[in-house]
Amino acid sequence: MKKRAFHFEIKNLLTQFIAAFDDVVISRWNKDRTAKSNIEVRYVFAPKHRVMYDIINKAQNITLPAVAVNLTSITRDNDRVFNKLAPSYIASSFDDEPKSVSKFLMPVPVNLEVNMSILARYMEDVDQIVSNFAPYNNPYIILSWPVPKDFGTEYDQEIRSEVLWSGQLDYNTPTDTTYSDKFRITVDTTFTIKGWLFPEQKDTQGTIYKVDSNFVAVDLRNRLYNPLDRTEVVDNLSYEQQGYGALSGYDDTVPTNYSEMVTVSGRPEFTNIFYTATGAAVEMRNEVPILSSVNNGFLLYGKRFDYNNSFYLSAENTNNVDGIDGFFSNYEAITSGDTTVPTISGFKLTNTYFTITNDNIVSFYFPANTLSGHGNFTLVTGNEAGWATSYQATSSIIHLA
DSSP states (O other): OOSOOOOOHHHHHHHHHHHHHTTOEEEEEOTTSOEEEEEEOEEEESOHHHHHHHHHTTOOSOOSSEEEEEEEEEEEOGGGOOOSSSOEEEEEEESSSEEEEEEEOOOEEEEEEEEEEEEESSHHHHHHHHHHHTTTOSSEEEEEEEOOGGGOOSSOOEEEEEEEEOOOOEEEOOOSOOTTSOOOEEEEEEEEEEEEEOOOOOOOOOOOOEEEEEEEOOOOTTOOEETTEEEEESOSOOTTTTTOGGGOOOOTTSOTTOEEEEEEESSOEEEEEEEESSSOOEEOOSEEEEOTTSOEEEEEEEEOOOSSOEEEEEESOOSOBTTBOOSOSSOEEEOOSSTTSOOEEEEEOOTTSEEEEETTEEEEEEOTTSSOSOEEEEEEEEETTEEEEGGGTTTOEEEEO
Protein backbone atom coordinates (compact mmCIF):
# COMPACT_ATOMS: atom_id res chain seq x y z
CA MET A 1 0.00 0.00 0.00
CA LYS A 2 3.04 2.24 -0.06
CA LYS A 3 2.60 2.41 -3.83
CA ARG A 4 0.12 5.14 -4.72
CA ALA A 5 -2.47 4.13 -7.27
CA PHE A 6 -4.71 7.02 -8.27
CA HIS A 7 -6.18 7.30 -11.74
CA PHE A 8 -9.26 9.55 -11.12
CA GLU A 9 -11.58 6.57 -11.64
CA ILE A 10 -14.26 7.77 -9.18
CA LYS A 11 -14.13 11.33 -10.45
CA ASN A 12 -14.36 10.17 -14.07
CA LEU A 13 -17.35 7.95 -13.34
CA LEU A 14 -19.24 10.66 -11.43
CA THR A 15 -18.45 13.23 -14.10
CA GLN A 16 -19.77 10.91 -16.80
CA PHE A 17 -22.83 10.12 -14.70
CA ILE A 18 -23.78 13.78 -14.22
CA ALA A 19 -23.02 14.53 -17.87
CA ALA A 20 -25.46 11.81 -18.91
CA PHE A 21 -28.31 13.61 -17.08
CA ASP A 22 -27.25 17.24 -17.17
CA ASP A 23 -29.10 18.38 -20.28
CA VAL A 24 -32.66 18.42 -18.93
CA VAL A 25 -34.93 21.22 -20.11
CA ILE A 26 -38.42 21.64 -18.69
CA SER A 27 -41.17 23.95 -19.87
CA ARG A 28 -43.76 26.25 -18.43
CA TRP A 29 -47.09 25.59 -20.07
CA ASN A 30 -50.12 27.59 -21.14
CA LYS A 31 -53.61 26.35 -20.40
CA ASP A 32 -53.80 24.84 -23.84
CA ARG A 33 -50.61 22.85 -23.02
CA THR A 34 -48.34 24.80 -25.32
CA ALA A 35 -44.89 25.71 -24.00
CA LYS A 36 -44.50 29.37 -23.17
CA SER A 37 -40.93 29.21 -21.76
CA ASN A 38 -38.13 26.75 -21.17
CA ILE A 39 -35.92 26.30 -18.10
CA GLU A 40 -32.63 24.43 -17.90
CA VAL A 41 -32.43 22.21 -14.83
CA ARG A 42 -29.24 22.48 -12.83
CA TYR A 43 -27.42 19.35 -11.73
CA VAL A 44 -25.20 19.92 -8.72
CA PHE A 45 -22.75 17.48 -7.14
CA ALA A 46 -23.58 18.10 -3.50
CA PRO A 47 -25.69 16.57 -0.74
CA LYS A 48 -29.35 17.50 -0.75
CA HIS A 49 -29.03 19.21 2.63
CA ARG A 50 -26.31 21.49 1.29
CA VAL A 51 -28.49 22.54 -1.61
CA MET A 52 -31.41 23.20 0.74
CA TYR A 53 -29.14 25.23 3.01
CA ASP A 54 -28.13 27.48 0.13
CA ILE A 55 -31.75 27.98 -0.87
CA ILE A 56 -33.02 28.66 2.62
CA ASN A 57 -30.24 31.14 3.34
CA LYS A 58 -30.99 32.93 0.09
CA ALA A 59 -27.45 32.67 -1.19
CA GLN A 60 -28.99 32.56 -4.66
CA ASN A 61 -26.42 30.04 -5.81
CA ILE A 62 -29.17 27.54 -6.55
CA THR A 63 -32.44 28.24 -8.29
CA LEU A 64 -35.21 25.70 -8.47
CA PRO A 65 -35.72 23.29 -10.02
CA ALA A 66 -32.37 21.63 -9.27
CA VAL A 67 -31.06 18.13 -8.95
CA ALA A 68 -28.53 17.22 -6.26
CA VAL A 69 -26.23 14.25 -6.90
CA ASN A 70 -24.31 12.76 -4.02
CA LEU A 71 -22.03 9.73 -3.58
CA THR A 72 -23.26 7.79 -0.54
CA SER A 73 -21.12 4.63 -0.48
CA ILE A 74 -18.59 2.46 -2.32
CA THR A 75 -18.66 -1.33 -1.97
CA ARG A 76 -16.61 -4.13 -3.49
CA ASP A 77 -18.66 -6.15 -5.98
CA ASN A 78 -17.92 -9.81 -5.27
CA ASP A 79 -19.95 -10.93 -8.29
CA ARG A 80 -17.48 -9.29 -10.68
CA VAL A 81 -14.28 -10.58 -9.10
CA PHE A 82 -12.07 -12.54 -11.49
CA ASN A 83 -8.61 -13.99 -11.04
CA LYS A 84 -6.82 -11.26 -9.10
CA LEU A 85 -3.40 -12.41 -10.29
CA ALA A 86 -4.19 -12.71 -14.00
CA PRO A 87 -3.40 -9.52 -15.94
CA SER A 88 -5.44 -8.03 -18.75
CA TYR A 89 -3.99 -7.07 -22.10
CA ILE A 90 -4.89 -4.19 -24.43
CA ALA A 91 -3.50 -3.66 -27.92
CA SER A 92 -1.58 -0.37 -27.79
CA SER A 93 -1.44 0.35 -31.51
CA PHE A 94 -2.96 -1.07 -34.66
CA ASP A 95 -2.14 -1.32 -38.29
CA ASP A 96 -3.44 -4.46 -39.92
CA GLU A 97 -2.52 -6.29 -36.72
CA PRO A 98 -1.74 -5.15 -33.17
CA LYS A 99 1.86 -3.90 -33.00
CA SER A 100 2.23 -3.75 -29.25
CA VAL A 101 0.26 -4.79 -26.20
CA SER A 102 -0.13 -3.09 -22.82
CA LYS A 103 -0.59 -5.21 -19.74
CA PHE A 104 -2.30 -4.09 -16.56
CA LEU A 105 -3.23 -5.82 -13.34
CA MET A 106 -6.82 -6.84 -12.73
CA PRO A 107 -8.75 -3.87 -11.28
CA VAL A 108 -11.00 -4.09 -8.23
CA PRO A 109 -14.73 -4.09 -9.10
CA VAL A 110 -16.61 -1.53 -7.02
CA ASN A 111 -20.20 -0.35 -6.87
CA LEU A 112 -20.71 3.38 -6.41
CA GLU A 113 -24.03 4.11 -4.74
CA VAL A 114 -25.29 7.50 -5.89
CA ASN A 115 -28.27 9.35 -4.47
CA MET A 116 -30.17 11.75 -6.73
CA SER A 117 -32.54 14.31 -5.20
CA ILE A 118 -34.92 16.37 -7.34
CA LEU A 119 -35.81 19.72 -5.76
CA ALA A 120 -38.69 21.70 -7.24
CA ARG A 121 -41.54 24.04 -6.37
CA TYR A 122 -44.05 22.47 -8.71
CA MET A 123 -45.12 18.88 -9.14
CA GLU A 124 -45.21 19.42 -12.88
CA ASP A 125 -41.47 20.21 -12.83
CA VAL A 126 -40.79 16.94 -11.03
CA ASP A 127 -42.89 15.04 -13.55
CA GLN A 128 -40.90 16.46 -16.45
CA ILE A 129 -37.54 15.67 -14.85
CA VAL A 130 -38.59 12.12 -14.05
CA SER A 131 -39.94 11.66 -17.57
CA ASN A 132 -36.55 12.74 -18.90
CA PHE A 133 -34.50 9.88 -17.40
CA ALA A 134 -36.92 7.12 -16.33
CA PRO A 135 -37.76 5.82 -19.85
CA TYR A 136 -34.05 5.49 -20.68
CA ASN A 137 -32.97 3.86 -17.41
CA ASN A 138 -34.97 0.72 -17.98
CA PRO A 139 -33.33 -0.40 -15.80
CA TYR A 140 -29.81 0.74 -16.72
CA ILE A 141 -27.64 2.89 -18.95
CA ILE A 142 -24.00 2.46 -19.97
CA LEU A 143 -21.22 4.95 -19.22
CA SER A 144 -18.09 5.08 -21.35
CA TRP A 145 -14.82 6.19 -19.78
CA PRO A 146 -11.16 5.74 -20.76
CA VAL A 147 -8.54 3.29 -19.57
CA PRO A 148 -6.06 5.26 -17.41
CA LYS A 149 -3.29 6.93 -19.40
CA ASP A 150 -0.64 5.32 -17.19
CA PHE A 151 -1.06 2.06 -19.09
CA GLY A 152 0.77 3.41 -22.13
CA THR A 153 -1.88 2.79 -24.78
CA GLU A 154 -1.36 4.78 -27.96
CA TYR A 155 -5.10 5.21 -28.48
CA ASP A 156 -7.87 5.80 -25.95
CA GLN A 157 -9.34 2.50 -24.85
CA GLU A 158 -12.94 2.37 -23.69
CA ILE A 159 -14.33 0.95 -20.46
CA ARG A 160 -18.09 0.46 -20.32
CA SER A 161 -19.75 0.61 -16.93
CA GLU A 162 -23.34 -0.21 -16.19
CA VAL A 163 -25.44 2.31 -14.24
CA LEU A 164 -28.35 0.49 -12.63
CA TRP A 165 -31.39 2.50 -11.51
CA SER A 166 -33.18 1.31 -8.39
CA GLY A 167 -36.52 1.99 -10.10
CA GLN A 168 -37.95 3.65 -6.99
CA LEU A 169 -38.85 7.33 -6.48
CA ASP A 170 -39.48 8.54 -2.92
CA TYR A 171 -41.62 11.69 -2.82
CA ASN A 172 -41.41 14.07 0.10
CA THR A 173 -43.90 16.93 0.20
CA PRO A 174 -44.05 19.38 3.12
CA THR A 175 -47.04 19.00 5.42
CA ASP A 176 -46.29 21.38 8.31
CA THR A 177 -45.91 24.75 6.62
CA THR A 178 -46.97 28.29 7.36
CA TYR A 179 -48.36 30.83 4.99
CA SER A 180 -44.91 32.37 4.59
CA ASP A 181 -43.16 29.10 3.70
CA LYS A 182 -42.57 28.36 0.05
CA PHE A 183 -43.81 25.01 -1.12
CA ARG A 184 -40.94 22.68 -2.09
CA ILE A 185 -41.02 19.09 -3.27
CA THR A 186 -38.10 16.66 -3.00
CA VAL A 187 -37.91 13.34 -4.77
CA ASP A 188 -35.13 10.88 -3.94
CA THR A 189 -33.89 7.97 -6.02
CA THR A 190 -30.69 5.93 -6.19
CA PHE A 191 -28.34 4.55 -8.84
CA THR A 192 -25.53 1.99 -8.72
CA ILE A 193 -22.49 2.66 -10.92
CA LYS A 194 -20.52 -0.51 -11.58
CA GLY A 195 -16.97 0.82 -11.80
CA TRP A 196 -13.38 -0.28 -11.35
CA LEU A 197 -10.41 0.82 -9.25
CA PHE A 198 -7.01 0.05 -10.77
CA PRO A 199 -4.02 -0.98 -8.65
CA GLU A 200 -0.55 0.44 -9.10
CA GLN A 201 0.77 -0.94 -12.36
CA LYS A 202 4.10 -2.33 -11.23
CA ASP A 203 5.12 -5.50 -12.95
CA THR A 204 5.98 -7.78 -10.06
CA GLN A 205 6.73 -10.69 -12.37
CA GLY A 206 10.32 -11.17 -13.44
CA THR A 207 11.35 -12.18 -16.92
CA ILE A 208 11.73 -15.93 -17.40
CA TYR A 209 15.04 -16.65 -19.12
CA LYS A 210 15.24 -20.41 -18.68
CA VAL A 211 12.85 -23.27 -17.96
CA ASP A 212 14.07 -26.68 -16.80
CA SER A 213 11.59 -29.53 -17.30
CA ASN A 214 12.16 -32.92 -15.70
CA PHE A 215 10.74 -36.03 -17.38
CA VAL A 216 10.65 -39.32 -15.52
CA ALA A 217 9.93 -42.73 -17.09
CA VAL A 218 7.59 -44.73 -14.84
CA ASP A 219 6.20 -48.25 -15.03
CA LEU A 220 2.42 -47.86 -15.20
CA ARG A 221 1.60 -51.56 -15.14
CA ASN A 222 1.25 -51.70 -11.36
CA ARG A 223 0.62 -48.02 -10.74
CA LEU A 224 -3.10 -47.45 -11.20
CA TYR A 225 -4.31 -45.29 -8.34
CA ASN A 226 -7.59 -44.16 -6.93
CA PRO A 227 -8.02 -40.58 -8.26
CA LEU A 228 -9.29 -39.52 -4.83
CA ASP A 229 -6.40 -41.14 -2.97
CA ARG A 230 -3.08 -41.26 -4.80
CA THR A 231 -1.65 -43.72 -2.29
CA GLU A 232 -4.33 -46.36 -2.83
CA VAL A 233 -3.77 -48.87 -5.66
CA VAL A 234 -7.04 -49.65 -7.44
CA ASP A 235 -6.03 -53.00 -8.85
CA ASN A 236 -2.79 -54.83 -9.36
CA LEU A 237 -3.37 -55.26 -13.10
CA SER A 238 -1.41 -54.10 -16.11
CA TYR A 239 -2.70 -51.00 -17.77
CA GLU A 240 -3.36 -53.07 -20.91
CA GLN A 241 -5.78 -55.15 -18.80
CA GLN A 242 -7.33 -51.96 -17.52
CA GLY A 243 -8.14 -50.88 -21.08
CA TYR A 244 -5.09 -48.72 -21.82
CA GLY A 245 -3.60 -51.00 -24.49
CA ALA A 246 -3.13 -48.08 -26.89
CA LEU A 247 -0.66 -46.58 -24.44
CA SER A 248 1.48 -49.68 -24.06
CA GLY A 249 4.46 -48.55 -26.12
CA TYR A 250 6.88 -48.57 -23.20
CA ASP A 251 10.40 -49.92 -23.13
CA ASP A 252 11.10 -52.64 -20.54
CA THR A 253 14.80 -51.84 -20.69
CA VAL A 254 14.33 -48.33 -19.30
CA PRO A 255 14.77 -48.35 -15.51
CA THR A 256 11.93 -46.90 -13.47
CA ASN A 257 14.20 -44.27 -11.91
CA TYR A 258 15.30 -42.94 -15.30
CA SER A 259 14.86 -39.19 -15.63
CA GLU A 260 15.75 -36.57 -18.19
CA MET A 261 15.94 -32.78 -17.98
CA VAL A 262 14.96 -30.66 -20.97
CA THR A 263 15.92 -27.00 -20.88
CA VAL A 264 14.20 -24.23 -22.82
CA SER A 265 16.23 -21.02 -22.73
CA GLY A 266 16.31 -17.59 -24.33
CA ARG A 267 20.11 -17.59 -24.05
CA PRO A 268 21.98 -17.76 -27.39
CA GLU A 269 24.04 -20.82 -28.27
CA PHE A 270 26.84 -21.61 -30.74
CA THR A 271 26.94 -25.08 -32.29
CA ASN A 272 29.36 -24.84 -35.25
CA ILE A 273 31.99 -22.36 -36.40
CA PHE A 274 33.65 -22.19 -39.82
CA TYR A 275 36.67 -20.11 -40.83
CA THR A 276 37.68 -18.85 -44.25
CA ALA A 277 40.52 -16.69 -45.50
CA THR A 278 40.70 -18.01 -49.04
CA GLY A 279 37.07 -18.62 -49.91
CA ALA A 280 36.83 -22.22 -48.72
CA ALA A 281 35.15 -22.61 -45.31
CA VAL A 282 36.77 -25.01 -42.86
CA GLU A 283 35.14 -26.09 -39.62
CA MET A 284 37.17 -24.94 -36.64
CA ARG A 285 38.13 -27.29 -33.83
CA ASN A 286 40.25 -26.46 -30.80
CA GLU A 287 42.78 -23.66 -31.38
CA VAL A 288 43.04 -22.25 -34.91
CA PRO A 289 45.77 -19.73 -35.88
CA ILE A 290 44.91 -16.79 -38.14
CA LEU A 291 46.83 -13.81 -39.54
CA SER A 292 45.77 -10.18 -39.27
CA SER A 293 47.33 -9.39 -42.65
CA VAL A 294 44.61 -11.23 -44.57
CA ASN A 295 40.84 -10.99 -44.77
CA ASN A 296 39.29 -13.18 -42.09
CA GLY A 297 35.76 -14.52 -42.22
CA PHE A 298 33.79 -16.64 -39.77
CA LEU A 299 30.45 -18.38 -40.21
CA LEU A 300 28.69 -19.47 -37.03
CA TYR A 301 25.65 -21.67 -36.58
CA GLY A 302 23.57 -21.82 -33.46
CA LYS A 303 20.36 -20.61 -31.88
CA ARG A 304 18.73 -17.32 -30.89
CA PHE A 305 20.98 -14.86 -32.72
CA ASP A 306 18.15 -12.46 -33.57
CA TYR A 307 16.86 -11.43 -30.14
CA ASN A 308 18.35 -7.92 -30.03
CA ASN A 309 21.75 -9.56 -29.78
CA SER A 310 25.07 -7.75 -29.51
CA PHE A 311 28.32 -9.29 -30.70
CA TYR A 312 31.78 -9.04 -29.17
CA LEU A 313 35.38 -10.13 -29.37
CA SER A 314 36.51 -11.47 -26.02
CA ALA A 315 40.29 -11.71 -25.68
CA GLU A 316 42.46 -13.75 -23.38
CA ASN A 317 44.61 -10.69 -22.65
CA THR A 318 43.95 -7.01 -23.09
CA ASN A 319 47.31 -5.58 -22.10
CA ASN A 320 50.74 -5.17 -23.63
CA VAL A 321 52.57 -8.51 -23.87
CA ASP A 322 56.27 -8.75 -24.86
CA GLY A 323 56.20 -5.27 -26.33
CA ILE A 324 53.23 -6.08 -28.57
CA ASP A 325 49.90 -4.34 -28.00
CA GLY A 326 47.11 -6.44 -26.55
CA PHE A 327 43.78 -6.67 -28.29
CA PHE A 328 41.57 -3.99 -26.88
CA SER A 329 41.61 -1.14 -24.44
CA ASN A 330 37.95 -0.12 -24.65
CA TYR A 331 36.27 -3.40 -23.75
CA GLU A 332 33.01 -3.42 -21.79
CA ALA A 333 31.07 -5.70 -19.47
CA ILE A 334 28.78 -8.32 -21.03
CA THR A 335 25.91 -8.64 -18.57
CA SER A 336 22.60 -10.49 -18.44
CA GLY A 337 19.20 -10.03 -16.91
CA ASP A 338 19.60 -13.54 -15.52
CA THR A 339 21.57 -13.09 -12.30
CA THR A 340 22.83 -16.68 -12.48
CA VAL A 341 24.88 -15.86 -15.60
CA PRO A 342 28.35 -14.48 -14.76
CA THR A 343 29.59 -11.19 -16.19
CA ILE A 344 32.44 -11.26 -18.72
CA SER A 345 33.99 -8.55 -20.86
CA GLY A 346 34.57 -8.00 -24.55
CA PHE A 347 34.99 -5.48 -27.32
CA LYS A 348 31.60 -4.64 -28.83
CA LEU A 349 31.46 -4.91 -32.61
CA THR A 350 29.53 -2.56 -34.83
CA ASN A 351 27.20 -4.08 -37.43
CA THR A 352 29.77 -3.41 -40.14
CA TYR A 353 31.63 -6.52 -38.96
CA PHE A 354 28.74 -9.01 -38.71
CA THR A 355 25.59 -9.99 -40.58
CA ILE A 356 22.68 -11.87 -39.03
CA THR A 357 21.28 -14.11 -41.76
CA ASN A 358 18.55 -15.53 -39.55
CA ASP A 359 18.02 -16.69 -35.99
CA ASN A 360 20.48 -19.58 -36.55
CA ILE A 361 23.24 -18.13 -38.74
CA VAL A 362 25.56 -15.16 -38.28
CA SER A 363 28.68 -14.30 -40.28
CA PHE A 364 31.68 -12.14 -39.37
CA TYR A 365 34.10 -10.42 -41.72
CA PHE A 366 37.29 -8.65 -40.67
CA PRO A 367 39.23 -7.04 -43.53
CA ALA A 368 43.01 -7.28 -43.53
CA ASN A 369 44.72 -5.36 -40.71
CA THR A 370 41.43 -4.86 -38.86
CA LEU A 371 42.65 -7.14 -36.08
CA SER A 372 45.85 -6.12 -34.32
CA GLY A 373 48.03 -7.41 -31.50
CA HIS A 374 48.30 -11.09 -30.74
CA GLY A 375 46.75 -13.70 -28.48
CA ASN A 376 43.68 -15.86 -28.15
CA PHE A 377 40.11 -14.67 -28.49
CA THR A 378 36.60 -15.97 -29.01
CA LEU A 379 33.45 -14.57 -30.60
CA VAL A 380 30.68 -13.77 -28.13
CA THR A 381 27.01 -12.89 -28.56
CA GLY A 382 24.70 -11.70 -25.80
CA ASN A 383 21.10 -10.73 -25.23
CA GLU A 384 18.94 -10.09 -22.19
CA ALA A 385 18.81 -13.80 -21.33
CA GLY A 386 22.58 -14.32 -21.29
CA TRP A 387 25.60 -14.77 -23.54
CA ALA A 388 27.35 -17.50 -25.52
CA THR A 389 30.92 -17.89 -26.72
CA SER A 390 32.22 -19.61 -29.83
CA TYR A 391 34.22 -21.87 -27.50
CA GLN A 392 30.96 -23.81 -27.17
CA ALA A 393 31.43 -24.93 -30.77
CA THR A 394 34.01 -27.77 -30.59
CA SER A 395 36.16 -25.91 -28.03
CA SER A 396 37.16 -23.40 -30.70
CA ILE A 397 39.72 -20.74 -29.81
CA ILE A 398 41.01 -18.26 -32.37
CA HIS A 399 44.73 -17.48 -32.11
CA LEU A 400 45.84 -14.26 -33.75
CA ALA A 401 49.52 -14.70 -34.61
